[in-house]
Amino acid sequence: MLELRPNCECCDRDLPPESAEARICSFECTFCRTCAEGVLAGHCPNCGGELVRRPMRPPGKLAKFPASTARKVKPQGCTRAA
Numbered sequence: 001m002l003e004l005r006p007n008c009e010c011c012d013r014d015l016p017p018e019s020a021e022a023r024i025c026s027f028e029c030t031f032c033r034t035c036a037e038g039v040l041a042g043h044c045p046n047c048g049g050e051l052v053r054r055p056m057r058p059p060g061k062l063a064k065f066p067a068s069t070a071r072k073v074k075p076q077g078c079t080r081a082a
Helices: 031-037 061-065
Strands: 022-024 030-032
Touching: 022 031, 030 031
Parallel strands: none
Antiparallel strands: 022 030
């Protein structure tokens, strides 16, 4: 099950579970649309994988299976993966 991480790893922007702005890679690294499409050019800086829109969990399931509250932020910011 996806963690639904609460923020962008680059800029620390809040990304609530219902956000259509969240982008993830296959390892669930999480970024906002602005960072994903901008500086990251659609590729995860951690694994080099494709960043895609994160699916939204239905409200009833979100109550039973809540989103993560653990924030991850790159202190140095993000740069595109090599």
